[in-house]
Amino acid sequence: MSYNFKLNVFHFNLSINILLLFVSLHNIVQSYYKHMAFILVIAITLIIAFFVSKLLLFKGQTKNLPGGSLGYPLLGESLSFRRAQKQNRGPQWFEERVSKHGPVFKTSLMGSPTVVVTGQAGNKFVLGGRDDALATKQPLALASIAGKENIFELTGSRYKMVKGAMMSILKPEILQKNIKPMDELIKNILLRETKNKDTIKGVATMKKLAFELASNILTGIKDEHTTEALSDDLSIAFKAIATIPFNFPGTVFWKGLRARSRIVSRILPILEQKREELSKGKLSPTSDLFTCLLTLRDENQKPLSDDMIIDNYVTLIIASHDTSAILLSLMIWKLSRDSEIYNKVLEEQMDILRKRDEEAEDGLTWSEIHNMKYTWRVAQELMRMVPPVFGSFRTTVKDTQYGGYDIPKGWLVLWVAHGTHMNKDVFDNPTEFDPSRFENPSKPIPPFTYLPFGGGLHTCIGNEFVKIELLIVIHNLVTKFEWSQLHPEEAITRNPVPYPSMGLPIKIKPRKL
Numbered sequence: 082m083s084y085n086f087k088l089n090v091f092h093f094n095l096s097i098n099i100l101l102l103f104v105s106l107h108n109i110v111q112s113y114y115k116h117m118a119f120i121l122v123i124a125i126t127l128i129i130a131f132f133v134s135k136l137l138l139f140k141g142q143t144k145n146l147p148g149g150s151l152g153y154p155l156l157g158e159s160l161s162f163r164r165a166q167k168q169n170r171g172p173q174w175f176e177e178r179v180s181k182h183g184p185v186f187k188t189s190l191m192g193s194p195t196v197v198v199t200g201q202a203g204n205k206f207v208l209g210g211r212d213d214a215l216a217t218k219q220p221l222a223l224a225s226i227a228g229k230e231n232i233f234e235l236t237g238s239r240y241k242m243v244k245g246a247m248m249s250i251l252k253p254e255i256l257q258k259n260i261k262p263m264d265e266l267i268k269n270i271l272l273r274e275t276k277n278k279d280t281i282k283g284v285a286t287m288k289k290l291a292f293e294l295a296s297n298i299l300t301g302i303k304d305e306h307t308t309e310a311l312s313d314d315l316s317i318a319f320k321a322i323a324t325i326p327f328n329f330p331g332t333v334f335w336k337g338l339r340a341r342s343r344i345v346s347r348i349l350p351i352l353e354q355k356r357e358e359l360s361k362g363k364l365s366p367t368s369d370l371f372t373c374l375l376t377l378r379d380e381n382q383k384p385l386s387d388d389m390i391i392d393n394y395v396t397l398i399i400a401s402h403d404t405s406a407i408l409l410s411l412m413i414w415k416l417s418r419d420s421e422i423y424n425k426v427l428e429e430q431m432d433i434l435r436k437r438d439e440e441a442e443d444g445l446t447w448s449e450i451h452n453m454k455y456t457w458r459v460a461q462e463l464m465r466m467v468p469p470v471f472g473s474f475r476t477t478v479k480d481t482q483y484g485g486y487d488i489p490k491g492w493l494v495l496w497v498a499h500g501t502h503m504n505k506d507v508f509d510n511p512t513e514f515d516p517s518r519f520e521n522p523s524k525p526i527p528p529f530t531y532l533p534f535g536g537g538l539h540t541c542i543g544n545e546f547v548k549i550e551l552l553i554v555i556h557n558l559v560t561k562f563e564w565s566q567l568h569p570e571e572a573i574t575r576n577p578v579p580y581p582s583m584g585l586p587i588k589i590k591p592r593k594l
């Protein structure tokens with residue numbers, strides 16, 4: 082028996098033991114019959130999962146599948162992948178398989194058989210393809226938390242309709258109008274979070290900031306109590322999106338589904354209120370995400386259902402919150418450990434203040450934001466080396482071929498950013514941190530090789546929003562505060578997304594001007 086096999090058996094047994102432990106606890110509080118029914122549900126689910134995966138394997142055997150392993154029924158290779166990510170060895174996990182099986186290999190992640198494709202051609206195949214071959218339909222856990230009518234599950238005219246509505250609140254003229262409120266809000270949050278403190282937790286502060294900003298600016302929810310309650314439940318729901326979808330009491334997935342139900346109950350009255358304010362002309366269709374979705378009409382002139390609006394609210398927050406908080410945290414992490422980069426950013430930001438007309442109003446302007454070119458290049462280079470989004474999944478709508486292999490209908494296909502971001506044929510000296518590669522690069526970056534925001538039809542629609550958010554945060558942090566990292570040796574770890582491993586505690590004090 083190989084070491085890996087034993088290890089997988091160990092993890093499988095561990096999961097079973099955890100389930101059995103839960104069953105024992107459950108027994109204390111529930112009646113005997115409920116207990117038996119619960120065990121029966123677990124047993125039936127495991128048996129069905131076993132036969133479904135056998136069936137998929139059997140179907141797969143008749144095809145020319147790429148090399149690789151589907152791991153164990155239901156669990157697949159999810160646990161070894163999660164373990165590698167936690168140890169910040171995610172890229173190596175893929176590289177080991179690429180060197181063994183080539184740029185296309187099979188595995189099983191998040192409960193589904195998966196084909197991983199790497200490199201420019203692979204990225205183009207996944208991201209440049211059409212929705213009718215590779216759908217953005219997400220793994221079961223994510224789809225259950227985000228809801229069955231979220232933008233990733235929609236195709237054709239329904240997809241275009243929802244995307245168009247979301248883009249209407251993210252277009253340049255609306256973003257331009259939001260610079261002042263964003264700047265004000267960010268300043269207030271930074272002052273509040275640093276008040277009477279000499280140390281703050283960088284990651285927690287950036288998560289809070291990113292959520293409050295999205296909530297206030299994108300969804301128009303300004304009430305502190307509601308924002309806090311939604312933030313708590315959404316973070317429970319986030320944890321569930323990358324888990325195996327075991328809906329048994331006590332599991333992360335089960336807790337995520339319950340958090341989603343609480344989010345729905347909180348949003349329904351907000352929708353009612355927005356509907357009323359829209360009808361009285363107090364709000365416009367482009368006021369926020371809810372008003373633009375509430376005013377949408379489908380091809381039969383029917384409004385969207387409340388469920389569909391809530392699904393897309395949850396999805397927009399999932400798509401925007403952690404990603405933005407990661408980028409902000411990585412930026413603070415980088416600036417506090419690299420004095421050369423920090424000094425250049427500080428110089429650029431101070432220059433903005435020096436050039437400001439004395440009579441001009443306090444606060445950042447659209448043109449000042451556009452002059453923060455170096456600061457943004459640092460963020461671009463960070464996203465090359467540590468992409469906030471590792472890659473993303475598609476589902477094959479029909480039997481598909483790629484690279485000489487068959488990919489059966491219903492399988493997941495995964496592209497990964499680091500496959501090209503760290504490729505020396507695309508980026509010279511890829512392990513060197515060099516923001517200047519984004520300043521008139523000597524060789525242009527080929528399409529489908531630099532993909533922090535994805536590519537093709539589903540390219541991120543929030544990239545300009547997050548750019549403005551980051552530039553305002555960094556401007557205020559470097560011009561108003563001095564800070565240093567409490568643990569200079571702190572590394573980045575993926576759990577499953579990349580954050581500084583110790584939560585980025587930073588010593589901070591107001592800057593003396």
Ligand code: HEM
Pocket residue numbers: 217232233244247251299397400401402404405408469470473474532533534535536538539540541542543544546547
């Ligand atoms: C650093 C921050 C961000 C990163 C790295 C990021 C990354 C991505 C990536 C890689 C995709 C493509 C996913 C795929 O093709 O499967 C995507 C899509 C998307 N992002 Fe972002 N994102 C960020 C911030 C945001 C923000 C702030 C918003 C909203 C305000 C947002 C909303 C969306 C939406 C709605 C989609 C789906 C678009 C579609 O399917 O057409 N993202 N993002």
